[in-house]
Every structure is written in structure tokens, then in C-alpha cells.
Amino acid sequence: xxxxxxxxxxxxxxxxxxxxxxxxxxxxxxxxxxxxxxxxxxxxxxxxxxxxxxxxxxxxxxxxxxxxxxxxxxxxxxxxxxxxxxxxxxxxxxxxxxxxxxxxxxxxxxxxxxxxxxxxxxxxxxxxxxxxxxxxxxxxxxxxxxxxxxxxxxxxxxxxxxxxxxxxxxxxxxxxxxxxxxxxxxxxxxxxxxxxxxxxxxxxxxxxxxxxxxxxxxxxxxxxxxxxxxxxxxxxxxxxxxxxxxxxxxxxxxxxxxxxxxxxxxxxxxxxxxxxxxxxxxxxxxxxxxxxxxxxxxxxxxxxxxxxxxxxxxxxxxxxxxxxxxxxxxxxxxxxxxxxxxxxxxxxxxxxxxxxxxxxxxxxxxxxxxxxxxxxxxxxxxxxxxxxxxxxxx
Amino acid sequence: xxxxxxxxxxxxxxxxxxxxxxxxxxxxxxxxxxxxxxxxxxxxxxxxxxxxxxxxxxxxxxxxxxxxxxxxxxxxxxxxxxxxxxxxxxxxxxxxxxxxxxxxxxxxxxxxxxxxxxxx
Numbered sequence: 001x002x003x004x005x006x007x008x009x010x011x012x013x014x015x016x017x018x019x020x021x022x023x024x025x026x027x028x029x030x031x032x033x034x035x036x037x038x039x040x041x042x043x044x045x046x047x048x049x050x051x052x053x054x055x056x057x058x059x060x061x062x063x064x065x066x067x068x069x070x071x072x073x074x075x076x077x078x079x080x081x082x083x084x085x086x087x088x089x090x091x092x093x094x095x096x097x098x099x100x101x102x103x104x105x106x107x108x109x110x111x112x113x114x115x116x117x118x119x120x121x122x123x124x125x126x127x128x129x130x131x132x133x134x135x136x137x138x139x140x141x142x143x144x145x146x147x148x149x150x151x152x153x154x155x156x157x158x159x160x161x162x163x164x165x166x167x168x169x170x171x172x173x174x175x176x177x178x179x180x181x182x183x184x185x186x187x188x189x190x191x192x193x194x195x196x197x198x199x200x201x202x203x204x205x206x207x208x209x210x211x212x213x214x215x216x217x218x219x220x221x222x223x224x225x226x227x228x229x230x231x232x233x234x235x236x237x238x239x240x241x242x243x244x245x246x247x248x249x250x251x252x253x254x255x256x257x258x259x260x261x262x263x264x265x266x267x268x269x270x271x272x273x274x275x276x277x278x279x280x281x282x283x284x285x286x287x288x289x290x291x292x293x294x295x296x297x298x299x300x301x302x303x304x305x306x307x308x309x310x311x312x313x314x315x316x317x318x319x320x321x322x323x324x325x326x327x328x329x330x331x332x333x334x335x336x337x338x339x340x341x342x343x344x345x346x347x348x349x350x351x352x353x354x355x356x357x358x359x360x361x362x363x364x365x366x367x368x369x370x371x372x373x374x375x376x377x378x379x380x381x382x383x384x385x386x387x388x389x390x391x392x393x394x
Numbered sequence: 395x396x397x398x399x400x401x402x403x404x405x406x407x408x409x410x411x412x413x414x415x416x417x418x419x420x421x422x423x424x425x426x427x428x429x430x431x432x433x434x435x436x437x438x439x440x441x442x443x444x445x446x447x448x449x450x451x452x453x454x455x456x457x458x459x460x461x462x463x464x465x466x467x468x469x470x471x472x473x474x475x476x477x478x479x480x481x482x483x484x485x486x487x488x489x490x491x492x493x494x495x496x497x498x499x500x501x502x503x504x505x506x507x508x509x510x511x512x513x514x
Contacts, residue, residue, distance in 0.1 A: 034452055056450060073450070088449045091418045109449035116439075116479060119501045121508065125447045133449070163476075171477055190477075190514065197514055216514065255427070259498035279495040281427055287495065311430045311465070337430025341487065364487050366433035369455040371488030390488060392455040 001142050014179035017173045025062050032056040033391040037119040041376075042382040046255050056088060064097040065300050069110070093137065111151055113159040113177050118212060122186050122203055123177060128157060164189075182206065190216070210237035220247075233263070244273075255281035271296055285310055301325065311335040319350075326350040340365040356380070363366055369393070422471045422485075424494060429465030431486045436469040438482025438511070446504065453485060456481055460484075474514050483508040 021179030036051040048200060053076045060069040065226040071088040089109030096102045112133070115123035134154060140145035145165030146290060152158055190199040197216040203209060221228040224247060233244035244263035255326035258278040265271035277291040283291040284309055300323055307316030313335035319326060329347040336342070345360045356379075364373035369392035377384050424436055436458040437444040444457035460469040467484075481503050484492045491506040499510040 024429065030448075032454075033453065034450075045407040056452075071450075078408075112447055114447075119499070123505075134488075166477060173478075192514070232429075250498065251496060255496065257496050277498065277500075279498070285427075285429075287427070289495070291447070309430050311429050318500065333430060335430040339487075341432070343431050351510060364489050366431075366455075366487035366489075368433075371433070371455060371489075373489050388489075390452065390455060 025064075028060045028062070028394070031393045032058060032059050033389070033393070036386070036388045038384060038386040041385055065094060067091070067093045067095070067105075071109075093272070101139075101141050103137075107136065107137065108134040111137070111159075113151070113153070115175050115177060116188075117182060117186070117203075118199065118201060118214065120200075120276060128179060129175070155314045169193075208238055210235070212236075214352075223251055226250065226256075227252060231364070242271075249278075251280075284308075307331070307333075309333060311338065327356075339367040410421070424460070424471065424482075425468050425496060426460065426492070426494070427466045428464060428467060428483050428486060428492075431462075431465075431467065432460040434460045434462070434467040434485055435485040435488070436482060437485055438508075440472055440482075441476055443503075452486060455488060471511075477513050480511045480513070481508050482511055 001202045014393045033053075034053055037051045041049060055074045056071055057074070058069070058071045061067070068091070070090040071337070072085060072086045074083065074085050076083050076115040088110070091105060091107030093105030093107070094103060103216070110133075112125050113123060113128055115121060136152045138146070138150045139278065146162060147165075148160070148162040150158065156179060159176070163172060163173040164171050170189055172187070172192035174185070174187050176183065176185040178184075178327045183204075185204045186201060188196050188201040189197075190261045196218055199214050199216055201212040203212070212233070212235045214231050216231060218230050218232075219227060220230055229248045229250070230249065231246045233242075235242040235244070238294045242263055242265050244261065246259060246261040249256070249258040256279070259271070259276065261275040263273040264350075272295075275292065277289070279287070281290045283286050287306045287307045289303070291304075292300075295302050300321065302321035303318060305316065305318035309316070312335045314335075315333045316333070318331075320329075327347060327349050329345055331343060331345040334342040341364055343360075343362045343364075345362075346358070346389055347360075348355045348357045358379035359377070361376045362373060365371070369391070371385070372389045375384075375386040377386070426434055428434060433455075435444060435453065435455075437453060438447070438458075441457055442448065444453035444455050446470065458469065460467040481501055483506065484495070485504065486492060491508065493500050493507050494509040497509045497511070498508050501510050501514070510512060
């Protein structure tokens, strides 16, 4: 608790941030402090259910030719009552500057496999067991502008890809992840046909494959204030064909955006997905947000919220609908000084038989390289306290 | 059905509301209104989410810090972004994730709703 208030005091005494920081060439050294604690207040503050303090010393050197980094963790946990020192990440990369380029490196704890998709990634970070995260990396490029990479994690996991340059009419790429006998590969890209841009994605997982395409840049309306774009979509896999259409509204000089999405399974008309949403900032300064989803004409989710995030005081509320249940949240905000926010929320089901009331108090602050948060939550008769402080020192 | 009618009514009501000017000068800039924030960071696929995908799962407090002008937070996208799709989000005070309210395209990342940026 003392650490929290010390951090908040540091936040209060700081200066406003007004620059975007970028990685600098040369040697950079620093320390990241991170501490968390939580407790069940019914058992008293002394019964901490989690209590850690970790200091991460970091070092990095960057130049046109080489990039070196190393990070360790010095941690103290109430559970182990001992201080542990362990490496977190380290890497050394060498790259031939300019073009044609070639690079290689070794690292641990820095890289995780990832296969991008369209709206949803084909493989997300942490989809794989990264117990052995030591990586050998090879990068190559320059031949007709193509670029490629190969990351070998231990002896069982590979992540690789090739990407074309801009070909004047489009670009293509190929990515794959092989783990033991399992293989996932995607071939993706898009074409620029001036009036329309077809994006395509082939996914092959072992012996099964899927295909997804969508047509971009088909604008129904473009004026000084708004753009409305229609995006037809087609998705095929061995036992399913889905056809969809999404309309996007983007404000150009107005703070508004919206979407409306309809997707139907061609083989089974009852398998549908309807979604709509809108975000806008009114002239009064209220940030409105509406979202609704209806799956297979059965499962419904909706959310309506409005927040007035002004300083020093603000308020807001939200109503969430999930099938037949409604849950409402009311929130009050108070900002005593810039950078420190106090947020009190009370919530309840709009059902007198099952109200499930709750209450959440959060105090959080951020300034320069400090962030701190205190959370007190009450729900189902249980009160929990959580604290978190992070500080970065160059 | 009643809920759908109610939501349709709300959507129509909002569309009739007065919108505040976005003060968005060009399309390669991300703008976010949050007067009470002490710090807002723009993190996404291009900067490894500030390190949250690394071994420590912590966001580097110095990564992608946006410029503040009386509660209007702005940041420019990196010049060297290649054509493609990227996920990104706005991190307020190092604690709260928000999608970009100016961008209707959304997806999920780390169980949070985030925005999708298309460079074409």
C-alpha cells in the first residue's frame, strides 16, 4: 500500500507528457519495477493471496548493423520468501544495412509465433507451448524485393514466411508454423484493381483447408464528413460456406464510426450472424457506444454505454443484454489532478429475483514512466483488494 | 425482438445527435479523446504491443506514448508500415484497453476488443 501511494505521489509531482518516444540508436540501460498484491479483505490485509515485487534490469544496444538486448528478473514473492534471479530475455541480431539485406540472430523470450488473418488471427500469440523459447532467426531479402524469415524454436517448432514487395498491382505473402507433425500454412495477399481491392487468404491445416476473400474499397459514399464502405465477404471450408456483407461508416471530420454486418451460411440459412455497432462523441463531450450481436437468431448480446470523461469530474453508465438478462452499471469519475483518476462503479442485474449487485472502486494514475492502480471490488459478499505499480527508470 | 427494436431506436437516435468535429487532420494519425487520462499509449502489432507479447507480459511504459493537447491525444503511425493489416489499441494510464472509436473495424487480442488498421 505504501508503494502505491509513493507511486501516486510521484505521479502527482510529474510533468505532462508531450512527446512520442521512439527507440534510439546507441546504448540504453534501464530498470522496470513491477509490483502486485491482492487480498481477500474478509480475512484481513495480512492474508495476501498474491504479493510480488519484480525488478527487471534491461540493457540494449542498437545500431544500423547490430541490435543487442538483455533483460533479467529479480523477484521477491511472499510465497517463496526468497529472492530469485532469472534471465527473462536476450537477443542478438545482425543485419546488413540497406538493400539487399540479410540478417541473422539468436534470442530467447523475445519472439512468439503468430499467423495473421483477416479479422481474427489464424494463430494467436501464445497458441503454442513456449517452454523452450530459444530461437535461431534467419532473415533474407533483396532478391527482386522479396523478404523472408525463418525462426526455429528448439527442435520441434518452426515459424517461417516470405513476403513479396509491392508488385504495382498487389502483394502476396506465405507464412507457416510447423510443430512436430502439425502444420498450418497461409497464403494471403490483395490486389489493387483501382475501383476494388480483393483480399484473399488460403489456410491449410494439415490436410484441411479454408478460403476467405473480401472486396475492399467499394465506397457507397464519400464526402467531407463521412465515408461509407461496403465489404462483401466469402468464406469456405470443407463443411461450411458463408457469405457476408459489412458496411462501415467512418467519420472524417466528425467523431463517429459504425458498422453493420450480416453473415449467412449458404447451406443452412438458420446459421446467421448479425452485428451492429456505433461509436460517437457528441458535442456535449459524451462518448456513446452501442453494440449488438445476434447469432443463429438465438444468442443475443447487446451493450449501450455513455461516458462523460471530463476533468475533474465525469460519469457514465452502461446496460448489457445477454439473451434474457440485463445488467446495468453506473460509474462516477473524479480526477483530482491530471493523471490520477478515481472511478466508482456499481452494477446490478435488472432482475429483482437475482440482482447480483457489485461495486468496484479503482484509483489509477499515470505520468511519464509511472503507472499505479488500486482496485477494491465487492461482489457476492466477497471484497477483494488489488494493487499494481509499474515504474520505468532510464 | 423488443430488444432489437429498442436498439434500432437507439442507433437512429444517436445518428441524429450532433457530432463533435474529430479534429483529425489526416488518415495516418490516431486521435483519441480522454480528458481525464494521464497517459495514453498507442500499441499494436507493429510495436509488439509494447512488450505484452514478451516473456514479462508487461507493457513498456515508454512505448507509443501519445501527444496530449487538452485531452485530445494524437499519435502518428510509423512511416515504414508495409501494406497489410495490423491490430492496435489505446492503453489509458497503463491499465485500460480501448479500441479506436474512430475505427469501426474490431477484433480481439488478449481477450480485449481492439481495432484493425488496414494499410492499402
